[in-house]
Amino acid sequence: xxxxxxxxxxxxxxxxxxxxxxxxxxxxxxxxxxxxxxxxxxxxxxxxxxxxxxxxxxxxxxxxxxxxxxxxxxxxxxxxxxxxxxxxxxxxxxxxxxxxxxxxxxxxxxxxxxxxxxxxxxxxxxxxxxxxxxxxxxxxxxxxxxxxxxxxxxxxxxxxxxxxxxxxxxxxxxxxxxxxxxxxxxxxxxxxxxxxxxxxxxxxxxxxxxxx
Amino acid sequence: xxxxxxxxxxxxxxxxxxxxxxxxxxxxxxxxxxxxxxxxxxxxxxxxxxxxxxxxxxxxxxxxxxxxxxxxxxxxxxxxxxxxxxxxxxxxxxxxxxxxxxxxxxxxxxxxxxxxxxxxxxxxxxxxxxxxxxxxxxxxxxxxxxxxxxxxxxxxxxxxxxxxxxxxxxxxxxxxxxxxxxxxxxxxxxxxxxxxxxxxxxxxxxxxxxxxxxxxxxxxxxxxxxxxxxxxxxxxxxxxxxxxxxxxxxxxxxxxxxxxxxxxxxxxxxxxxxxxxxxxxxxxxxxxx
Ligand code: SF4
Ligand code: SF4
Numbered sequence: 001x002x003x004x005x006x007x008x009x010x011x012x013x014x015x016x017x018x019x020x021x022x023x024x025x026x027x028x029x030x031x032x033x034x035x036x037x038x039x040x041x042x043x044x045x046x047x048x049x050x051x052x053x054x055x056x057x058x059x060x061x062x063x064x065x066x067x068x069x070x071x072x073x074x075x076x077x078x079x080x081x082x083x084x085x086x087x088x089x090x091x092x093x094x095x096x097x098x099x100x101x102x103x104x105x106x107x108x109x110x111x112x113x114x115x116x117x118x119x120x121x122x123x124x125x126x127x128x129x130x131x132x133x134x135x136x137x138x139x140x141x142x143x144x145x146x147x148x149x150x151x152x153x154x155x156x157x158x159x160x161x162x163x164x165x166x167x168x169x170x171x172x173x174x175x176x177x178x179x180x181x182x183x184x185x186x187x188x189x190x191x192x193x194x195x196x197x198x199x200x201x202x203x204x205x206x207x208x209x210x211x212x
Numbered sequence: 213x214x215x216x217x218x219x220x221x222x223x224x225x226x227x228x229x230x231x232x233x234x235x236x237x238x239x240x241x242x243x244x245x246x247x248x249x250x251x252x253x254x255x256x257x258x259x260x261x262x263x264x265x266x267x268x269x270x271x272x273x274x275x276x277x278x279x280x281x282x283x284x285x286x287x288x289x290x291x292x293x294x295x296x297x298x299x300x301x302x303x304x305x306x307x308x309x310x311x312x313x314x315x316x317x318x319x320x321x322x323x324x325x326x327x328x329x330x331x332x333x334x335x336x337x338x339x340x341x342x343x344x345x346x347x348x349x350x351x352x353x354x355x356x357x358x359x360x361x362x363x364x365x366x367x368x369x370x371x372x373x374x375x376x377x378x379x380x381x382x383x384x385x386x387x388x389x390x391x392x393x394x395x396x397x398x399x400x401x402x403x404x405x406x407x408x409x410x411x412x413x414x415x416x417x418x419x420x421x422x423x424x425x426x427x428x429x430x431x432x433x434x435x436x437x438x439x440x441x442x443x444x445x446x447x448x449x450x451x452x453x454x455x456x457x458x459x460x461x462x463x464x465x466x467x468x469x470x471x472x473x474x475x476x477x478x479x480x481x482x483x484x485x486x487x488x489x490x491x492x493x494x495x496x497x498x499x500x501x
């Protein structure tokens with residue numbers, strides 16, 4: 001019989017993981033978490049997550065990088081910001097979910113399913129046209145989530161077309177797409193934006209209250 | 213004459229068409245001028261932020277920078293998603309100088325200047341603050357009597373950056389419903405998530421969130437749900453058939469935009485506010501079934 005170890009040795013944890021998250025705008029509050037669970041309680045989708053928001057924050061701090069980056073939780077976060085406004089430690093949990101998604105994408109350690117695919121398609125379309133065409137995006141999404149889903153969306157699409165809310169052959173695009181590309185390319189060049197180890201400005205909220 | 217800049221966003225040019233139509237009709241009836249921001253681009257929504265945060269902020273900031281070329285009018289962003297992206301960009305550029313330096317540099321490459329002076333606002337708050345309930349009430353010629361309305365705010369206009377009303381006990385939409393002659397119903401989920409993008413990605417979860425909201429509207433015996441965002445509207449309106457099939461419950465409730473409601477109350481025609489573009493029309497006198 002083959003048994004898998006379920007607990008990690010300390011040296012297997014990534015001690016830099018939390019620092020990396022904390023260096024991204026929005027991640028700086030991570031050390032203030034008191035593990036109270038308010039975020040998990042208020043979250044409308046935590047009952048579907050493989051790891052609740054509280055647990056995600058706890059695992060990040062403990063260095064469980066692989067576990068966090070392969071979790072589906074950040075991907076089913078709807079960005080409703082309920083956790084962020086209710087966290088007693090003023091941690092920007094929603095922003096941390098975004099940081100985790102980006103890291104997981106960069107390291108290709110996220111679980112392949114429809115949501116990350118949708119987000120990538122969205123970005124591609126915006127880079128190409130500067131705007132989003134909902135009908136085209138809708139077809140892409142439905143296709144990615146399986147033929148059954150694609151077919152089940154047909155009656156709705158038809159209804160929306162009849163109500164003049166969906167045009168099948170229209171593409172929404174801006175005129176000066178080159179200008180937008182210039183801006184995005186400039187954002188891509190040079191070093192990544194990271195926060196100094198200690199923020200140069202005191203963030204609003206919690207920290208300010210402590211120092212004031 | 214009052215003037216504002218108008219940032220429609222992608223959705224109001226698509227599935228949210230009735231929102232744009234009723235917004236423009238209502239503002240023109242009020243003698244308020246809206247000027248569409250020249251060659252605006254997508255706000256980035258939540259998707260761009262998941263892939264690249266810095267570019268997402270730059271994307272939103274380009275619109276703000278273009279707006280700064282005007283005479284300092286406020287920007288009206290009717291879609292809650294756009295409202296969030298634009299206010300988020302502003303807040304982050306304010307809070308993180310490292311990010312600001314990079315974004316200002318990138319915009320500079322396209323000869324755009326960002327100072328952060330444009331103000332981003334939601335039309336609900338503009339109507340109720342700049343014009344005011346008193347003025348609006350004077351213009352109500354066709355009060356929507358006996359109409360029971362769910363005031364549904366959704367997330368982004370209540371949190372986390374710029375709330376249009378008390379984030380935990382908002383009242384501004386109720387005030388608008390009342391001045392339109394209708395009755396706001398007691399609704400426990402005014403600011404609960406509609407499912408966001410999950411309704412198209414992971415329907416087991418997304419549709420469940422929509423179901424909770426529709427079921428509560430049903431048990432409040434509402435005639436219509438009023439929304440302030442094209443995504444909330446889509447999620448609540450467009451999956452009712454699918455939900456009836458999967459849950460066996462009757463969750464059919466008409467869903468309309470607050471701008472349609474106000475427009476009708478101010479005597480605009482059904483066509484002018486795009487009532488015929490809704491999948492299910494509320495029973496309002498003068499609105500064909
Ligand atoms: S609400 Fe804030 S402090 Fe409490 S567990 Fe969640 S992140 Fe930690
Ligand atoms: S923002 Fe995400 S994690 Fe936070 S409560 Fe909403 S869905 Fe849950």
